[in-house]
Structure formats: C-alpha cells, structure tokens
Amino acid sequence: MxxxxxxxxxxxxxxxxxxxxxxxxxxxxxxxxxxxxxxxxxxxxxxxxxxxQDCLWHAALIRCFPMAGHSERWPGPIPRGMSKRRFIALCMSKCIFPLGDELSEIVGHSYLFLKEQLEISTLPPSPVILHGTIIDQFIACGKSRDRAHELASVIWLAVIDNLEENHQTFHLLKRLALEGDVFLPYPYSRSFKVEWKILDRLFTDFRDCLADADYYDLLACAKQKFQPIPPTWLGY
Incomplete structure (x- = not known):
C-alpha cells in the first residue's frame, strides 16, 4: 500500500x-x-x-554473479541469508579473496559472520567458538580440514585488518592477544599469522590507547610467541 x-x-x-x-x-x-x-x-x-526488496537484489545477484544461482545446497552452521546478504558476501569475497570459484560465497559469508560477531557491542562469543564455526562451515561444504584451516586463517586476517579503529576494537584485540594459547586442537587452532596481526595492530594502530601495564603485559605475550620483536612494537 x-x-x-x-x-x-x-x-x-x-x-x-x-x-x-x-x-x-x-x-x-x-x-x-x-x-x-x-x-x-x-x-x-x-x-x-x-x-x-529481495527482487532487486536477486536480479543484481544473477547479473553480477551468474554462477550464484547454480549453488543451491548450503549446509553448515553459518546462515546463507536472502539475496541481499548473498550479494554482499560475494562482493566482499571478490574484493578481499579473489578466488573465482564456488568457494567465494562460503568465504564471503564466513567473513560477514566473523566480522558481525566480533563487532557485537556486548561481549562477543569466544574466539575459539567462532573459529571452530568457520572451520565447520568449510568442512560441511566439502572442503578438506587443511583447506578449511587455511581459509579460516585468511578470513581472520581480513576481518582484523578491516575492523574500525575505535574503543571497542581496541578492547577486542587486547582480549584476543591476552587470551594466550586457549585454542582448540588442530585444525581449529589459529595460525601465528593471525596472532601476529592482532599484536601488530595493537602496537601500531592502538599504541596511544595502551596504558603502561597493558603495554608490558602485551609485550610479554609477544615475546613468548615471536622472536625477534619488530622495532615498531618496541616504540622505535
């Protein structure tokens, strides 16, 4: 009406x-x-x-991603959503992960899922649960454990790179850095590349937010995991 x-x-x-x-x-x-x-x-x-309206997004989906209409099966814990969400997921995948195959939509939805969960204003779910959910999504869609582990790490890196520089992101990254080795066994464990990216953002993008106690605690965590420590992390 x-x-x-x-x-x-x-x-x-x-x-x-x-x-x-x-x-x-x-x-x-x-x-x-x-x-x-x-x-x-x-x-x-x-x-x-x-x-x-969904009709516009469905038309855009078919025009921009013709192969999207052929993938009907969607198992796994991460929801696929309507045409608009599918379109956004494929656009994100195209920009960040130029895979060019049926994997693109799974990667895009996993990226959106992780970013939305980490940006929840209240306490986000455990990173272990989020990482395991992404791994399970790829395995449910027929990918090997090794491939699922590799792609989950790529998604974490992309999400951490694209989190806004704000107070909430600072506390989230600090939590991720200080949680130590509380990870699920392989293939659910996050790679060192992800932990490196978390600390790198804290010591560069958020250095002004760190109190002395926070800085030395995070530096101790970094020294336990990585050698040598980059000079930028040490303040010079």
Whole structure:
C-alpha cells in the first residue's frame, strides 16, 4: 500500500521514471555502478523501497554473479541469508579473496559472520567458538580440514585488518592477544599469522590507547610467541 502511494505521488508531479514498471527500473538500477546505488536509493521513497526488496537484489545477484544461482545446497552452521546478504558476501569475497570459484560465497559469508560477531557491542562469543564455526562451515561444504584451516586463517586476517579503529576494537584485540594459547586442537587452532596481526595492530594502530601495564603485559605475550620483536612494537 505504501509503495502504491509513493508511486502515485511521483505520477502526480509528472515524473517520467515513475511510469516505468518495477522490473524495468530494477534492470536499469543494476546496470548502474554499485557505488551509485546509495545515491539512487535517496532520490525518492519509492526507489528506496525498491532497494529494500529481495527482487532487486536477486536480479543484481544473477547479473553480477551468474554462477550464484547454480549453488543451491548450503549446509553448515553459518546462515546463507536472502539475496541481499548473498550479494554482499560475494562482493566482499571478490574484493578481499579473489578466488573465482564456488568457494567465494562460503568465504564471503564466513567473513560477514566473523566480522558481525566480533563487532557485537556486548561481549562477543569466544574466539575459539567462532573459529571452530568457520572451520565447520568449510568442512560441511566439502572442503578438506587443511583447506578449511587455511581459509579460516585468511578470513581472520581480513576481518582484523578491516575492523574500525575505535574503543571497542581496541578492547577486542587486547582480549584476543591476552587470551594466550586457549585454542582448540588442530585444525581449529589459529595460525601465528593471525596472532601476529592482532599484536601488530595493537602496537601500531592502538599504541596511544595502551596504558603502561597493558603495554608490558602485551609485550610479554609477544615475546613468548615471536622472536625477534619488530622495532615498531618496541616504540622505535
């Protein structure tokens, strides 16, 4: 009802685009570069409503990722979601992990899952549980344990790299760094590359947030795991 009233309002002001049927508008929108979609959705309420509908995102999914329509089976603990989430997952995978095969969507959804869980305003779930969930997702989709372990580490690295520099991220990274070796056995254990990235962000991006006690505690953790310690971590 709201959509009809919005369109009627456009027709009343003699807007030519309002006379186009929805399916033609959608075909036009999905051919516009994605960076402009936000501007299109702000033109009027009717166009904004179209960008909230699954039909537009389904059309965009099929146009931008033609092979996405062929993968119907989706086992595992991480939800796949509707067309909009699938589209975002595939875009993230394309930008960060240019794999170019059926693995892309699994990687994209795993990335979104981990990032959303780590950014929960209250205490996020245990990193061990999150990491195990990602590993289980890849195994459920037919990947080997070694491959699942490798991809989970890549996803952790990408998520940590893309966390915003804010107070919440600082406390999250500090928690991850100080939790020690409380990891599940192989293949669930996180790689040293992930632990290195966590400490690197703390000692570079968040150095000004560290109190003296925090700094020396984190430095002790770093020295237990890595030698030599990079000079930037030591403040010079």
């Amino acid at each position: 709201a959509e009809e009233s919005n369109k009627a309002l456009l027709l009343s002001v003699d807007c030519p685009s309002a006379r186009l049927p929805d399916h033609l508008l959608i075909e036009i929108f999905i051919r516009v570069p994605m960076v402009e979609w936000g501007h299109l959705a702000c033109v009027n309420k009717y166009w904004a409503d179209l960008f909230r």
